[in-house]
Amino acid sequence: MNAKNRYYPINSLPESAFQDGSILFSFDTFNTRYAWDCGVAIGEYLAGLREGKIIGSTCPKCHRTMVPPRLFCEWCYQPVHHFLPLLDTGTILTFSLCYVSWDVQRITEPEIPAVIAIDGASKNHGILHKIGEIEPEKVHIGMRVRALWKAPEDRTGDITDILYFKPE
Amino acid sequence: MGLRKVAVVGAGMTQFVRRAQETPKELAFKATRAALDSCELSIQDIDAICLGTAPDTFDGIHMNGEYLSDGVGALGKPYIRSYVGGGTGVFVPIQGWYHVASGLFDLVLVVAEEKMSSYYPHPQGAFLTIFDHTTERPLKPNLLWIFALEMNRYMATYGISKEDIAQVSVLHKRNAADHPAALLGDKKITVQDVLNSEVLAWPVQRLDVSPVSDGAVAIVLAAEHVARRITDKPIWIEGVGWSLDTAYWTNRDLAYPRYVEVAAKMAYEMAGIKEPRKEIHIAEPYDPFDYKALHHLEGLQLADRGKAIELYLNGSAKRDGNLPICPSGGLLGVGNPIAAAGLMKIAELFWQLRGEADGRQIPGSPQKGIAQAWGDLMQVGTVVIMGK
Numbered sequence: 160m161n162a163k164n165r166y167y168p169i170n171s172l173p174e175s176a177f178q179d180g181s182i183l184f185s186f187d188t189f190n191t192r193y194a195w196d197c198g199v200a201i202g203e204y205l206a207g208l209r210e211g212k213i214i215g216s217t218c219p220k221c222h223r224t225m226v227p228p229r230l231f232c233e234w235c236y237q238p239v240h241h242f243l244p245l246l247d248t249g250t251i252l253t254f255s256l257c258y259v260s261w262d263v264q265r266i267t268e269p270e271i272p273a274v275i276a277i278d279g280a281s282k283n284h285g286i287l288h289k290i291g292e293i294e295p296e297k298v299h300i301g302m303r304v305r306a307l308w309k310a311p312e313d314r315t316g317d318i319t320d321i322l323y324f325k326p327e
Numbered sequence: 328m329g330l331r332k333v334a335v336v337g338a339g340m341t342q343f344v345r346r347a348q349e350t351p352k353e354l355a356f357k358a359t360r361a362a363l364d365s366c367e368l369s370i371q372d373i374d375a376i377c378l379g380t381a382p383d384t385f386d387g388i389h390m391n392g393e394y395l396s397d398g399v400g401a402l403g404k405p406y407i408r409s410y411v412g413g414g415t416g417v418f419v420p421i422q423g424w425y426h427v428a429s430g431l432f433d434l435v436l437v438v439a440e441e442k443m444s445s446y447y448p449h450p451q452g453a454f455l456t457i458f459d460h461t462t463e464r465p466l467k468p469n470l471l472w473i474f475a476l477e478m479n480r481y482m483a484t485y486g487i488s489k490e491d492i493a494q495v496s497v498l499h500k501r502n503a504a505d506h507p508a509a510l511l512g513d514k515k516i517t518v519q520d521v522l523n524s525e526v527l528a529w530p531v532q533r534l535d536v537s538p539v540s541d542g543a544v545a546i547v548l549a550a551e552h553v554a555r556r557i558t559d560k561p562i563w564i565e566g567v568g569w570s571l572d573t574a575y576w577t578n579r580d581l582a583y584p585r586y587v588e589v590a591a592k593m594a595y596e597m598a599g600i601k602e603p604r605k606e607i608h609i610a611e612p613y614d615p616f617d618y619k620a621l622h623h624l625e626g627l628q629l630a631d632r633g634k635a636i637e638l639y640l641n642g643s644a645k646r647d648g649n650l651p652i653c654p655s656g657g658l659l660g661v662g663n664p665i666a667a668a669g670l671m672k673i674a675e676l677f678w679q680l681r682g683e684a685d686g687r688q689i690p691g692s693p694q695k696g697i698a699q700a701w702g703d704l705m706q707v708g709t710v711v712i713m714g715k
């Protein structure tokens with residue numbers, strides 16, 4: 160064993176090297192575009208959102224009600240055909256107060272993402288959404304919340320048809 | 328099972344840095360060369376090569392495994408690249424293991440490389456596409472959300488405080504001060520430093536998180552009859568396991584990593600380990616965030632649910648404790664070049680079990696160690712058990 164060969168030094172660059180031109184580098188950006196089919200089950204989900212409803216699906220074997228809905232139950236590996244409207248209320252399973260935007264900019268008023276267990280779905284079956292109309296320090300796990308919907312004419316069949324969840 | 332015994336016979340790594348001047352190929356070459364030199368082999372001796380590296384998005388190179396192939400010495404050899412997100416660094420040695428255990432190859436090189444800094448100015452953007460494009464991405468999520476949500480659920484379920492969890496970051500970063508390749512080693516860091524660091528996505532603060540890094544690690548695997556010709560201190564891969572949970576992460580129990588439990592039980596059974604808390608002498612759980620080390624120790628059955636923090640509070644986790652945890656310094660201290668970080672843990676077990684960990688050496692001749700990583704859509708557990 161030649162111990163000196165175990166760790167190989169490399170050249171560590173400071174961020175300033177990209178600004179002051181002390182190294183050579185190339186820069187590029189990509190413009191990638193996609194049109195995603197929402198699929199059968201999420202198609203039901205989005206159509207429901209446009210109507211102001213949160214849609215789930217129920218497995219014929221284990222009888223759990225899933226949200227977001229799917230066309231199969233990954234627990235039982237059975238086909239699922241039964242879609243049903245759930246309530247638009249729920250319980251906060253967990254949340255964060257986030258001071259960083261999606262592109263790593265600092266923000267002063269925190270965003271409040273949460274996993275919300277939806278009433279009518281099986282235990283601990285939640286969806287990702289945001290919490291609003293509350294002081295950030297008052298949000299807590301176990302809190303009851305209700306969806307705040309966009310006006311019917313403004314809904315497009317999108318998860319953002321729910322603006323956020325607010326205290327019930 | 329008709330599987331052959333497989334040993335690790337050599338290991339090498341580059342330094343981990345925030346931004347390397349070297350290209351991914353150059354990084355991979357340096358780690359590979361260091362691993363071959365460590366056991367005095369040449370690339371001609373190697374039968375096949377397994378590479379682990381992250382999504383092509385980081386590098387902006389489609390078919391990144393093929394791009395890297397020359398750097399890892401794959402010319403004219405059987406070669407395969409695997410990627411299971413953050414779990415890759417502990418999956419790629421499993422892949423190398425079954426190349427050898429199956430009898431197909433006698434000497435296999437396992438390399439993990441990551442250059443995160445090319446994604447400019449910050450690689451977080453590369454992770455946005457892990458969220459569901461229809462049901463989640465319109466909410467403009469960022470990667471921190473998922474960890475913050477899981478950490479909060481974990482803390483709330485078991486009543487664990489931020490102050491206690493900060494002990495994990497402190498121990499790992501202090502340990503890393505003894506690692507010559509580490510990016511963020513700090514002998515003097517305190518719990519107060521962690522609690523005073525910038526709040527990114529409460530409960531996650533700056534010093535709860537491992538640093539974005541560039542680096543590469545390589546190991547050499549050998550079949551038993553070859554291993555004994557190469558070294559008188561082979562370190563055996565005694566058990567491996569891997570498992571996936573559902574991608575519907577908002578329907579999961581976020582307080583407990585069942586995917587790690589399944590992977591660990593597979594590995595313990597293969598290794599013939601019945602009482603992991605007695606039989607495992609070193610643990611390198613995956614620690615991209617401080618709470619994740621605790622989460623994973625529980626999944627690995629090395630602590631009861633919600634109780635892993637006690638290993639840190641009672642001193643067991645220190646290098647001279649009953650169950651040293653991340654003696655390397657972990658991802659929190661050595662750095663987190665995704666795939667390379669997991670393989671760094673395997674290299675650490677190799678050096679620790681051979682008694683070659685220098686300033687990081689655990690006293691008392693440890694016999695068995697476990698390394699684990701986690702990734703994909705926060706759902707994969709990969710586990711390797713190694714022994715003398």
Ligand SMILES: [Zn+2]
Nearest residue numbers: 218221232235
């Ligand atoms: Zn079912």
